[in-house]
Amino acid sequence: MESIPVKRTIILKVDSERPEIDKISIAAEVIRRGGLVAFPTETVYGLGADALNPVAVRDIYLAKMRPLDNPIIVHVADKNDVYKLAENVPESAERLMNLFWPGPLTLILKASEIVPRVTTGGLDTIAIRMPKHTVALSLIKMSERPIAAPSANLAGRPSPTLAEHVIQDLYGRIDVIIDAGPTNIGVESTVLDMTHEPPQILRPGGVTYEELKTVLGNIIIHPAAVARSEVHVEHARSPGMKHKHYAPKAEMIVVEGKFDSIVEKVKELAEQYFRAGRRVGVLATDESLQEYNFSLWTVKSLGSRSNLASAAKRLFRLLREFDEEGVDIIIAEGVPQEGLGLAIMNRLRRAAGYNIVRVD
Ligand code: TXA
Numbered sequence: 001m002e003s004i005p006v007k008r009t010i011i012l013k014v015d016s017e018r019p020e021i022d023k024i025s026i027a028a029e030v031i032r033r034g035g036l037v038a039f040p041t042e043t044v045y046g047l048g049a050d051a052l053n054p055v056a057v058r059d060i061y062l063a064k065m066r067p068l069d070n071p072i073i074v075h076v077a078d079k080n081d082v083y084k085l086a087e088n089v090p091e092s093a094e095r096l097m098n099l100f101w102p103g104p105l106t107l108i109l110k111a112s113e114i115v116p117r118v119t120t121g122g123l124d125t126i127a128i129r130m131p132k133h134t135v136a137l138s139l140i141k142m143s144e145r146p147i148a149a150p151s152a153n154l155a156g157r158p159s160p161t162l163a164e165h166v167i168q169d170l171y172g173r174i175d176v177i178i179d180a181g182p183t184n185i186g187v188e189s190t191v192l193d194m195t196h197e198p199p200q201i202l203r204p205g206g207v208t209y210e211e212l213k214t215v216l217g218n219i220i221i222h223p224a225a226v227a228r229s230e231v232h233v234e235h236a237r238s239p240g241m242k243h244k245h246y247a248p249k250a251e252m253i254v255v256e257g258k259f260d261s262i263v264e265k266v267k268e269l270a271e272q273y274f275r276a277g278r279r280v281g282v283l284a285t286d287e288s289l290q291e292y293n294f295s296l297w298t299v300k301s302l303g304s305r306s307n308l309a310s311a312a313k314r315l316f317r318l319l320r321e322f323d324e325e326g327v328d329i330i331i332a333e334g335v336p337q338e339g340l341g342l343a344i345m346n347r348l349r350r351a352a353g354y355n356i357v358r359v360d
């Protein structure tokens with residue numbers, strides 16, 4: 001791991017609904033002084049710093065070992081701040097803010113002069129969202145700064161949905177970790193580019209394509225967000241698209257197609273890898289659990305296929321659990337690409353490095 005000076009990381013346990021003011025004020029003071037604070041949002045834990053302090057933001061990249069061209073989402077607690085951070089905010093963006101904020105929707109807008117280019121990864125656009133989490137909102141308000149925060153994991157690893165995940169990746173590399181228990185949604189926000197006509201989803205997430213389409217009428221999904229293979233750098237509109245992401249240490253295969261065929265294929269692959277001496281993990285759903293061999297394979301369920309919200313919530317935690325339990329190949333069932341399923345499939349495919357088996 002890259003050597004940065006070792007930090008004495010403080011862990012603050014707070015109540016997720018009624019966060020203790022004295023603890024939030026300690027974290028807010030760290031933000032004001034240019035330090036790094038990991039905090040919960042409704043999607044995943046973020047690694048925050050003062051978005052307007054270029055030195056503090058650079059430290060985020062160093063702590064995460066994040067490539068410097070991958071811009072960071074700026075979190076606000078007040079819609080008025082959008083007009084300080086961005087220019088030419090279209091009426092459609094205002095409509096979305098009114099409907100979906102606070103919530104898991106990030107808007108890409110033209111950046112104003114006050115935003116350091118290290119925050120935007122050198123781009124002239126800025127990503128902004130208002131998180132729906134009492135702890136995140138009180139931290140932003142008390143620090144009196146917009147807070148730049150990528151997910152609080154080492155670059156490339158699954159995003160953290162528990163403070164324990166942040167501790168695994170970043171303990172000793174950042175100043176404060178606020179622990180308020182598990183996050184609610186489990187996959188990151190939807191990134192919507194409002195500088196593109198029609199608006200374009202760069203990353204599917206907590207607010208679905210269907211919901212956005214109802215409001216805006218005309219929106220498109222960037223091909224890379226639904227791709228079954230890696231995107232070429234020149235086609236990557238969002239720098240995050242081209243970087244390795246969400247990957248467990250284990251190798252991973254996603255099986256896609258009709259449900260019955262998926263289950264048959266997962267069993268076949270699991271048997272094959274087991275016979276080859278591998279430690280096999282199966283990422284299943286409740287409907288298929290009884291099909292798998294629990295005595296030979298490590299089987300975990302995303303929950304019912306009819307409840308994709310629970311699948312989203314568990315996804316990253318289960319990927320990390322397979323690693324902890326020493327699994328070296330994960331075979332995952334795909335889910336339908338509807339609603340939250342689009343975000344789940346985007347994460348699964350990328351976690352698998354586009355190692356996809358189709359069975360129809
Ligand atoms: O739910 C979330 O969005 C979480 C929580 C902490 O808010 N944050 C998060 O941040 O997932 P991060 O850095 O892991 O992902 C941000 C994504 C990246 O894919 C990045 O490339 C993209 O947003 N992004 C940020 N600014 C952008 C810009 N100006 N233009 C295009 N893409 C941008």
Ligand code: MG
Binds near residue numbers: 150151159
């Ligand atoms: Mg991330």
